Each structure stands twice: as structure tokens, then as C-alpha cells.
Amino acid sequence: MEVRVRAPGKIILAGEHAVVHGSTAVAASVGLYTYVSLRFPTPSDNDDSLNLQLKDMALEFSWPVDRIKEALPEFGSSLSPTPTSCSIKSMKSIAALVEEQNIPEAKVELAAGVSAFLWLYSCIQGFKPVTVVVNSELPLGSGLGSSAAFCVALSAALLAFSDSVSLDMSQQGWSVFGESELELVNKWAFEGEKIIHGKPSGLDNTVSTYGNIIKFKSGALTRLKSNMTLKMLITNTKVGRNTKALVAGVSERTLRHPDAMSLVFNAVDSISKELSAIIQSPAPDDLSITEKEEKMEELMEMNQGLLQCMGVSHASIETVLRTTLKYKLASKLTGAGGGGCVLTLLPTLLSETVVNKVIAELESCGFQCLTAAIGGKGVEVCFGGSS
Template sequence: MPPHPPRLASPHASHASSVLVSAPGKVILFGEHAVVYNKPAIAASLGLRSYAWFRAQPAGVSPSLLRLNLPDIHRTTIEFPLVQLAAVSREYYYALDASDAMLRPSVLLPDAERALEPVLSELPHSAVRPAVLAFLHLFLAICPKLPALNVCVRSELPVGAGLGSSASFSVAVAAGLLALASSHPDIDSEAKEEVDPAWRVNQWAFMAEKVIHGNPSGVDNSLATYGGAKIYSKGQLESLNGFSSLRFLLTDTCVPKNTKRQVEMVRTRKMRFPSVMDLLIDSVENIVKECKAVFRDIAQGTISQAEMVSSMEALIEMNHGVMAACGVSHPSLETVRLVTASHGLQSKLTGAGGGGCALTFLPPGTTRETISAVATQLSANGFKCYETEVGGSGVEVRTQRSVDSGNEEGEQVAVLAAWEEFAARPLVRDGSGGGGGGVDGLNAYFESS
């Protein structure tokens, strides 16, 4: 079925006491490496998601803090005294035009980062610095009133696997802060309602991606915001018309990938064997065009679902074959292909190759027994498997207001129990496709309150 549109907070839903946001990762379906040479690629949202829970600090609690908990990044928990952040906010953020902060973080980041150094120097590990800096930039720019918050961000996405984990983080944080902020000083209430909320989330997330990566394409944050499948070509994105979400088994080979090295390997081969490599790259472009045609035909009703499945299986097999000819496969990826092929399923690398992840198409009707058998065999090779949806929904926001129920103490106990479970329990999905305990507990809490 087509992805749902982003589920965002109402523009009138200010003063929420608690906000839960989730945003998907992304995978490349077709077009790896050819996109470097201005050929189109097809990317889609991934059912593995990041979750961000924002809780307002109860009134009267002192000192006023911004507390950020990142259990999946070196178990980081850090507290920022708001009085310390206020000085940075006044000097570098409050008088900013929103477009400057949103689209050109270079306008303020160097000076603001130096001003934040006393806080950043307390981080337990350098690897967490980009995420924390992006979070602080969003917080200071979107929330000039500096609300006291407890924030916990978790992710089902393996970091560094080419699955858009940083964009998923950025979208979840941006959407949550925008839901909490009643207004931005540079956006009046009328203008606020005229602007598409999803567009605003996407732009702020793109800004955060610039903080983390420097010069991102914008593809990852767009997919994390809007979901679905997109064709990326020469810096432009268009929806893949007719595409409905599909089931895949994602396999993380746990072999570290090096995108820069793989891109350079293809470039070297192209310089040495231009006539051969040009044909291979053109073949990848044609695979993308064929995929686009398949879903166009589905939308027009000129082919059946069975024909779509057959075409997808063939395109997946061909795409991987071309990538292998380009030299970017890996023994671990070939093991995934052999294991899944023995069960009648087609697989391909996704991303740069040389390790990293593989996608296995699960056509409608694939039995639970087959999926379990494949996952067991792949796990025996040291791989991690996730049954997931590709091309599903984008960012989703759920808000919760404080309710005077006469049982504040009981409400606080329930909140803390759900919070502790969310921060501690695994989020990864098990073989049945169900969510981890932390997500289940959090969803149950929001549904009951």
C-alpha cells in the first residue's frame, strides 16, 4: 500500500507535555555508484526507525536543565544547564533570521560551537559530538524560550551501515522540537499555518545533516520525513509513482563499509577500462528506468502483481550482478545471496558495497517458515537480520498534554516506568517482525494516556 503522509502535530498543538516522534531510515533499491556519474538512483524509506521522546521537566524542579540521553551512542547521558545555554542563545541564535539558521548553519556554527565548548568538552566520547552539536543547534534555533526538557533518542538502525541513521535522528529531533515550540520569533502564527509542517521539518533536518556531514545530498532526510520511494537524479528528487511498500529482509553483514574506498575503486576501474565501465554504469541507469516503468505500469493497471514481483526479482539479480562486475561486492554479500537463493529469494547489496548491508526481496506469500530458516542460516554466519518494510511511512509525531486527573503521583510513576523501559530495553525487531520491548512499552503508555 502507498505510504501514509507524514503524521505531524497540529499547528495548534502547543504546550504539549510529552512528544513521541519516530522517523525511518533509508535504503538504496537501485542505482548504487552510477549516481556518482549523474545517473538516477532509487532510494526508499526503511521500516527500521529512530525514536525520540521529549518530556517537559515538571514545574518547580531546580535547576532547569536540558537532559539528553543517547543510550545507543556510547550510552551517552549529558545535562546542559539552561542558564549556560541562554548566553549562547542570546548571542548567536535569538536574533537570527530563521532561513539563516535553517539553511546556512555556517553562518553561526563556528562561533557558536566555540561558545558551547565548555559543555561539549564533557562528552564521554568524541563519536557522539556531531549528534550532540546538531541537537543543540536545533534546540537553540527552534526553541528560543529554552524549555527544560528530558530527551531520549533511540534507534533500531545500525550506525555507519549506510541506512540513513543520522538523517533519521535529525528528522526525529527536528519534528519533536517543532511540536514543542509554540512559535518561532521569526514566524508569525499566520505564516506558520501557511507553511507545510513536513517541509519545515525536512528543512531543519537538512540543516542538522549539514552540521553532521558538511555537504549532504538531502535525500536521506527527505525520505525520513516523507517516506515512500524517490528517484534521485542530478540533485533532484521525484516520487516513484505507483510504488507501494514492499517487504524485505535486511541483512547487516557486520563487515565495516568504506564508501570513499568503494567509490574510488569504481573510479579507478572506469579510468582503466572506460568502454567496459561505461556500459556497466549505463546498465545500472537502465535498471532504474525499468523499475520506474514497472511501477508506472502497476499504477496504470497494465501488468499484474505477479508480473511486478517477477520484474523486481530480475532487476534485483541484475543490479547486484552489475555491482559485482564493478568490483564492489564482498564475500559476505555473496554468502547472503547464496543462502537466500537456496530458498528461492533474490538479494542485492545496498549502498556502497564492500560489506555493509544486503536486501532480500520477500514477495507476497513468502512463508514465516522460509523467513525464519533464512534468518537462522544468515545469523549462523555472524550476520544480523531485520525483517522490515521498504517504502513505508515517513515521520510520525504523537503529542500528549498534561491532564489534571487528581492522580499526579500515579501519572509520574507511569511516566517514569515507561521512560526507563524505553531507555533500557532493546529496540531491534525480532524474527516475528514485532517491535522491541522499549517501543512496545512506550506505545502502550501513549495509547493509555
């Protein structure tokens, strides 16, 4: 018995940083996935363990199911039908289970991910022996929501075989969850994100769960109905960032220049709203797809300027901007800035030759380039064989 789930990453189209200061932001799912497959052993397998394989890191962890039962006696008999937060007591027991696996101390995030895995597994599946295989197209820690995609895919895969969810297992290929199932997946994923990040905004798991494009302001999320397909080049500068320090830097600059910065945040709010309006405007309306793309490019360029005004750019981001500008393509950083990823809109009519040229030039600078559609479906499930 096997289930395979995929959950997309996210990008921020407009409004990062300014959203912390009350502006509207717009996020979208990106067609790069984290895959989680779940396989229950048959009695003849004679396997009584919980196995976690992280393919991208070539890592494998294994616990005898009885060991988990012993460490977390509060679970197993009564599964949690509604998502709950991990108590400090459970967290300590989980930490002990993680420690037994000899994860290098430097890999704090990996340990946090494994902890989230153990929590979601215990809550949703109890202590059934199972093998979980994870692989991902999302670069880790680069602001594309890789941890949320992991939590969403994992929650969905675990829920697929739980009593909380009823799915049509006879369907072929990837299929979406129902509205109530999605809500459950999203809530569980959020609990996982809390274990990994402490105080996540909930945006990443929501985008990964529901897909499409989401507007958010002051903690409230609104799902937009997008009427256009957008293709983006995502350039991972591979420059590590300290998100907390970048957010604090913007706040400090705001204290030093309150008038100018408040105007900048309001300008971002206006840009996010314009962007949302374009995305939602009816498909065949007075604006052609090219006109819409040009408007979006202009708004991206404007937002990038405002992000530079906030002081969150970086030499590596400037290099990407300068390179794509040569090809008359609009780019902006996405997420925290200070490195991380840069978005470049690839217009529908842009030739593949130009795209390849830009990618070659960016890769020659040592960057990693990915192309993906944005605003596509959220988490999807596939039963049976591989897909």
C-alpha cells in the first residue's frame, strides 16, 4: 500500500518586508515540489520500524516502532483528530528520539525537520510501521518555502491513510484533496512548521496547501482567483541570509527615517494591490496577456527598487538584476533578500533561446537557475505506482 504526495514551494511576488509593517503582500505557489511517499510494509516484510529516507541528503533514519511508543506513551491509543500543538513534554521526548540518530550538531534545521516528522507521524498515524521517502526540487533554506512544502506533503501523506480523510484511491495520476481535507492538511502542516520555525506566519504552508496566489495583510490571508499562467526564472544566489537580521535592519531603518519609510511601505502596499488586480482581472479582457505581463514587470521593478530602499539587497542580487536587465527582463528579490532567490518574469512570447542565454550567463556566475510556473495547484496525491 503506497501513497505519493507532492506539495509546491512558494514565492513572494510583492510586499516582502513591507508586510511586517502593515502593507499588503502577494505570494504564489511555484511549480517546484517536495515529494513524500508513504509505504506500509506487508506482514511478510516483517518490518516493525519507522523509516525516514531523505533522498536529497542521502540520509536515512530508523526507529523501532516500540521505541517510539515507549518515548511517546501519550499517543498511539487515541489519535488526534484535530491538529494540536506539540507540548513541551512531547518535544523533549522527540528530542531524545532525534538525538539517538546522531545528526551532526551543525544541522540544527535537519534536526528540527526530523522532530516535526516524528510529531506529525505520532499524532496522525500512531505507531504503525511505515517507510517515508522524501525528495525535493526546492533548494533548502533559500526562501522558497521548502520546510512548509515538506510539512504539507508529509501531513497530507499521513492523513491520506487516516480515518480523518476519505479519498478515492482508484483515481489515476495526481489528484487534489477536497476543501475540508485541505483545511486539515494545512492545520497539521502549520503545527509542523511551528516545530521547525518557532513562530511561522502560516503563509508558506497555506500557499503550499492551496496553491494559486494568495494576498496577505496583517495576518489575514485571501486566496485570489488567478486568470493567468506566469512563468518565472528563479535564480538561487546561494548566498545564505539571516532573515531575522534583515527584518530587524528594516525596522531599525524605519526608526531612523520614519517618514520616508512609511511612504515606502505605503508604495509597496499600492503595488501589491495593483498586482492582485491584474492577476484577478478576467482572462480575455481589454488587456492582452503581453500587456498584463508588461504591467507586472513594471510593478516587480518598482518593488525591487523599494526593497533596495529598505536596504535588503545584496551584491549577488545586483548581479542577477544587471544580467537580466541586459536582456530587458524584470527581476526582483523574493523573500528576505540579502542573498537568497531572485525572480525574473519570463514573458509568454520570450524565445527559449533568450531564456537559455540568460540562464547560461547566470549559471556562469555560480548561481542555480530554476524555471517554473507560478500560481499552480497546491498539494496533490497519487495512489499506487509512481507518477
